[in-house]
Amino acid sequence: MNMPFISRRAQPASITNFQLPATSSHPVAQAPSQAAVHSARPAASSAHRQAVIEIGQMTKTYQMGENQIHALRGVSLTIHSGEYVAIIGASGSGKSTLMNMIGLLDRPSSGAYYLQGVEVSGMDKSQLATLRNRQIGFVFQRFHLLPRTPAQRQVELPLFYAGLSNSEASQRAKEALTRVGLGERASHRPDELSGGQQQRVAIARALVTRPSLLLADEPTGALDSKTGEDVLHLFKELHQQGMTLVVVTHDMNVAKRADRIIMLSDGLIVKDEKRR
Amino acid sequence: MKALRYSNVAWESIMANKMRSLLTMLGLIIGVASVLTTVGIGRGAALGVTKEIEGQGINTLVITPKTENVGDSSTLTAGDAAALADPRIHPEIHAVAPTNSTFMRVANGNQAIESQVTGATATYADIKNLKVERGRFFNAVEESSQQRVVVLSSLAAHDLFKNADPLGQSIRINNEPFTVVGILKKSSGDDSEAYFRPIYTPLEVAQNRLINTPRYRGDFVVSEITIQVTDRELISYAESQVEQTLRLRHDLNVNDKNDFHILNQARLLEIAGNIANMMTALLGSIGTVSLLVGGIGIMNIMLVSVTERTSEIGLRKALGAQDSDILLQFLIEALVLCALGSLIGIILSYSVSALLNGIPDFPFDIILEYWSLLLALAVGLFSGFVFGLYPAIRATRLDPIDALRYE
Numbered sequence: 293m294n295m296p297f298i299s300r301r302a303q304p305a306s307i308t309n310f311q312l313p314a315t316s317s318h319p320v321a322q323a324p325s326q327a328a329v330h331s332a333r334p335a336a337s338s339a340h341r342q343a344v345i346e347i348g349q350m351t352k353t354y355q356m357g358e359n360q361i362h363a364l365r366g367v368s369l370t371i372h373s374g375e376y377v378a379i380i381g382a383s384g385s386g387k388s389t390l391m392n393m394i395g396l397l398d399r400p401s402s403g404a405y406y407l408q409g410v411e412v413s414g415m416d417k418s419q420l421a422t423l424r425n426r427q428i429g430f431v432f433q434r435f436h437l438l439p440r441t442p443a444q445r446q447v448e449l450p451l452f453y454a455g456l457s458n459s460e461a462s463q464r465a466k467e468a469l470t471r472v473g474l475g476e477r478a479s480h481r482p483d484e485l486s487g488g489q490q491q492r493v494a495i496a497r498a499l500v501t502r503p504s505l506l507l508a509d510e511p512t513g514a515l516d517s518k519t520g521e522d523v524l525h526l527f528k529e530l531h532q533q534g535m536t537l538v539v540v541t542h543d544m545n546v547a548k549r550a551d552r553i554i555m556l557s558d559g560l561i562v563k564d565e566k567r568r
Numbered sequence: 569m570k571a572l573r574y575s576n577v578a579w580e581s582i583m584a585n586k587m588r589s590l591l592t593m594l595g596l597i598i599g600v601a602s603v604l605t606t607v608g609i610g611r612g613a614a615l616g617v618t619k620e621i622e623g624q625g626i627n628t629l630v631i632t633p634k635t636e637n638v639g640d641s642s643t644l645t646a647g648d649a650a651a652l653a654d655p656r657i658h659p660e661i662h663a664v665a666p667t668n669s670t671f672m673r674v675a676n677g678n679q680a681i682e683s684q685v686t687g688a689t690a691t692y693a694d695i696k697n698l699k700v701e702r703g704r705f706f707n708a709v710e711e712s713s714q715q716r717v718v719v720l721s722s723l724a725a726h727d728l729f730k731n732a733d734p735l736g737q738s739i740r741i742n743n744e745p746f747t748v749v750g751i752l753k754k755s756s757g758d759d760s761e762a763y764f765r766p767i768y769t770p771l772e773v774a775q776n777r778l779i780n781t782p783r784y785r786g787d788f789v790v791s792e793i794t795i796q797v798t799d800r801e802l803i804s805y806a807e808s809q810v811e812q813t814l815r816l817r818h819d820l821n822v823n824d825k826n827d828f829h830i831l832n833q834a835r836l837l838e839i840a841g842n843i844a845n846m847m848t849a850l851l852g853s854i855g856t857v858s859l860l861v862g863g864i865g866i867m868n869i870m871l872v873s874v875t876e877r878t879s880e881i882g883l884r885k886a887l888g889a890q891d892s893d894i895l896l897q898f899l900i901e902a903l904v905l906c907a908l909g910s911l912i913g914i915i916l917s918y919s920v921s922a923l924l925n926g927i928p929d930f931p932f933d934i935i936l937e938y939w940s941l942l943l944a945l946a947v948g949l950f951s952g953f954v955f956g957l958y959p960a961i962r963a964t965r966l967d968p969i970d971a972l973r974y975e
Contacts, residue, residue, distance in 0.1 A: 397886060397969050418890055425888020432972065436883040440584040450887040452573065497887070 343409070344504050344536050345371040345394060350403030351559075352389050363389035364400070365559035371538065373504070376531040378547035379540045381556035388509075390556065391540040395428055395507050396420045408504050425453050429498025433510035435490045437482045443469060443493045444478040450501045468496040472526060488519030495526060499535075506530065508539045512546055524549050571900065578901035582908070592869040593909030595862030596951070600913025600944045603855030605920050608934040610851045614844025616932035621837045623755075627800040628695060629807055630831040631793040631814070643818050643827050646771075647787035651813060652795060658813070660806045662798045665692040666790040668771060670779050675740045676728040683724050684764040685741060687774025693719075695796045703735050703750030710749075711770040716777070718746040722754040724765040741769070742778050803834040856947070862909070863951030870902055870959035874966075881963050882971020891964040898963045902956020903949060910948030914941055 352364040363386045371377055381387040392398035393405065396412060405413050407427055412420070424430075437446050447468050451461035469478050472492040482490055491511060498506055508527070512520030528549060531537055539550060547553050548567075555563035582589040633642035649666035652658055669686040692698070693705040706717045718739065725734050725748075734748045746769060755761050775781045781788045797806040807830055814828055874881070881894060889897075921934035 392969055395886070397972075421885065421888050421890050424886060430886050432883075436879060436886075436972065438880060438883070441580065445580075449884070453884075453888040453890070453893060458573075501888075 342373045343370050344373050344375075344407070345369065345538075346404075346406040346409075347393070348404040350390075350393060350400045350405065352386075352393065352398070353401045362559050364393070366403070367556075367559070367561055369554065369561065369564075371505075371536065373536055374531075374534050376527070376537045376549070376551045377539070378550035378553045379538065379556060380542060380544070380547045380553060382542065384558075385556040386559040387540050387542075387556045389559075391507065391509055391538075394505075394538060395430060396424050421453075425450055426501060427504045429495075429501065429503040429506045431491070431494050431498050431506065431508035431511045433513040435482075435487075435494045435514070437490055437493060440481055440483070442479045442481055443474060443485070443496075446482075446493055447497045447500050450497060454501060464500055465496070468500040469493070471499065472496045486519065487515050488522050491515060491519070491523050492526065495523070499530075504536060506535055506537045508537065510541050510543070511539060512543065513541075520546075571896065574896050574900040575904060577897060578904040581901055582905060588869070588873070589905060589908075592866055592873075592905055593912065595865030596859070596906055596909035596948055597862075597913045597916060599855065599859035599862035600910050600948055601916040601920065602858050603852060603947075604914060604917035604936055604940055604944055605934065606851035606855045607848055607940050608917065608921050608936045609932075610844065610848030611935040611937060612932040613847065614841065615935060617840045617844055618837060621833060621840055623697060627797050627803055628833050629795040629797070629803065629810060630833070631795065631810065632791070632829050632831070633789075634827055634829045636825075636827075641782055641784060642789045642791070643784050644791075644793065644814075645784050645787035645789050647785070648814060648817055649790060649793050651817060652793065652810060658806075658809060660797055660799075660802045660809060661795055663691050663695055663796040665689045665695045665794045665796075666771065667692065667792045667794070668774055668779055668781060668788070669766075669791050672742055672778065674724070674728065674767060676734075676737070679728050679730075681724065681727045681765055684766045685774060685778060686766055686768050687771040687779065688768050689771055692768070692794070695794050699753040701751050701753040703748070705750055706768070706770055711772070714770060714773050714776065716744065716746045716773055717749045717769065719750040719752060719768040720748060721752050721761055721764075721766045723761055724767050725751045727765060741767070744777055800834065803832060807832055859944075859947055859951060863906075863955040866902060866906065866909075866952065867955035867959060870898065870956055871962065874898065874959045874963045877963075878966060878971045881966050882968045882973075885966070885968035886972060894964045895960045898960035899953070899956050902960065903952045906948045906952025906956070907945070910945045913948070914944060 347367060347369040350364055350367045350369075351362070354361040354363055365386075367386075367390060379387050379390060389398070393400055396407070400413060403413070404411065407423065412423060415423070430436075438449070444462070444465050447465035448461045451464060456464070466475065466478060469475050472495050474489060474492055474496065477485065477489065480489075482493070485493065491514075495506075495511075506527075511527070512523055515523060524546065527537055527539070531551075537550070539546060541547055550567070552566045553563070554561055631644065631648075633644040635642060646666050649664050652661060653664040655661075665688060667686050667688045669684050671682055672685045674681055674683040674685070686692075690706060690708045690711045693700070698705070700719075701722060703719070705719055706715075710717050718741065720728070720734060728734065728739060729737070734751060737748050738745045739748060740746070769778070775788050783789065795806065795810060797803050810830060811826065815824075815826065818827055820827065884894060884897075917936060921936055924930055925933050
């Protein structure tokens with residue numbers, strides 16, 4: 293697969309963010325390549341954290357028949373590497389639109405968006421697909437697993453699109469499943485897994501490409517409170533390992549786990565507070 | 569290669585939805601099976617007809633007299649036969665068998681029938697492909713020494729002797745005693761035996777003792793001359809050579825019509841072959857229409873499948889699938905489905921024809937030829953490509969947001 297502007301080797305930031313050894317308490321092995329790349333860069337724990345997301349004056353206007361709907365009306369936002377951010381707001385506040393923008397699933401009407409320091413607003417479909425593959429790990433409310441497909445294959449899927457060899461994809465999918473505590477269930481199909489387990493498979497799938505950003509849309513929305521809690525605990529662990537997390541939710545209990553809460557209303561950021 | 573991995577993905581998807589996959593393939597399975605079976609029937613029937621004609625003696629010409637007016641005497645004579653048999657004039661002719669036939673009363677004691685008595689040469693059985701059931705055909709010695717021997721067709725033997733053994737028995741033809749030396753096999757497919765109930769004696773015996781044979785220019789008139797050519801390829805050449813010789817011998821002028829008729833078995837075979845080919849083409853094109861319908865069925869269900877899997881497509885796009893990835897996935901899935909459907913259709917047509925060929929009285933064998941199998945597979949794959957392309961393009965056009973929202 294041709295990457296139009298960035299090769300995997302040339303963008304170590306995405307790998308660096310995967311795991312910060314300084315804060316890591318998790319016993320997951322670090323691949324040697326990660327360590328090497330990491331040591332070649334300034335420590336991510338230094339005072340100048342790199343911005344993963346920089347959004348400036350972003351607007352999005354939908355045309356619905358005669359009416360124009362202003363879903364975003366000038367949103368500016370910077371999220372740094374290693375942050376755990378919740379985006380909240382009532383339905384219609386624009387938070388879903390913002391999530392689609394951050395996730396490169398949609399294009400803004402105006403404004404700038406830098407992802408890992410690269411301007412992405414002018415990119416074509418194919419470039420965006422490549423960026424989604426490399427930079428962003430998606431976690432959806434309804435898991436979005438393929439039916440009747442074993443967990444291992446689910447997790448290998450993004451690596452398949454990245455053009456990795458079968459053996460490497462298989463190895464990395466195993467690691468990712470182990471990381472979310474499902475190493476023993478790699479051969480299970482979705483209908484053989486509980487909702488919480490399915491969401492953890494989806495999280496493993498999001499992590500397997502070692503993205504710069506984990507983007508979750510109502511990750512506990514389809515789970516009961518107990519398994520929802522497990523997922524949030526896993527997010528906390530990932531955060532402690534240095535992962536950048538953005539969780540879009542309307543549930544205050546979910547939002548409170550984040551370090552920073554951004555509240556949207558009527559297409560604008562009305563509150564942006566760091567909690568710790 | 570990527571295509572190979574998509575084949576895996578396609579296979580997994582097909583196996584994950586067995587029922588849907590089967591329904592998708594059903595049209596194609598039936599289409600392929602019906603094309604192959606109907607073409608096989610066409611080929612089989614053609615071969616059956618060919619065999620029938622070949623059974624009458626292949627590479628033969630049959631010359632019969634043709635008279636302008638009823639009552640005119642025939643001009644086809646044993647002398648013509650002798651001339652045609654001359655290898656210096658007709659090197660292309662292998663054997664010549666003149667016959668003289670007439671209906672006559674044949675009796676065994678008080679069992680009597682009207683039978684077509686044919687005076688023939690010893691070579692006649694070979695040329696006409698007559699098969700002996702018991703005993704033998706009369707030989708050249710019996711022919712030249714004018715012995716009164718007779719060979720019975722199976723029906724004549726049955727009529728005269730019922731269940732008794734006719735071999736060595738004496739029968740009376742026109743009140744002359746003849747000894748039975750052989751009984752022929754019942755000819756398959758040829759119904760004329762039931763009417764003629766033929767029996768065969770040496771030609772000269774028939775001419776001298778049985779049939780009051782007229783002469784023409786000093787030679788005995790014959791009712792038929794059968795000619796066998798040396799090589800099947802030479803049959804049309806032989807036909808024109810024979811025609812020339814006979815016209816010359818019969819003193820026909822340029823404007824005179826032939827006073828004989830030449831029946832060319834090879835030409836008959838050719839005509840039958842043409843008819844059979846037309847039949848095969850007809851059946852095949854009907855089958856091809858059903859293949860087309862099968863292909864449209866595939867497109868229909870692939871479109872449903874794209875709609876059904878909207879959320880899957882959205883997910884794949886979110887995970888970084890390029891449009892080309894989605895296109896390839898659905899196209900290869902359609903191709904794999906079609907290849908599988910064609911294979912199942914081929915197996916089905918084999919089973920059906922094996923089953924029909926197993927029926928003992930089925931009039932002919934169904935013949936499946938390798939080219940028709942390859943053709944069916946190729947048409948199947950082609951329809952998979954053609955009818956899979958549009959649904960695949962539809963899949964790539966889905967917006968990932970809409971696709972993910974779709975539940």
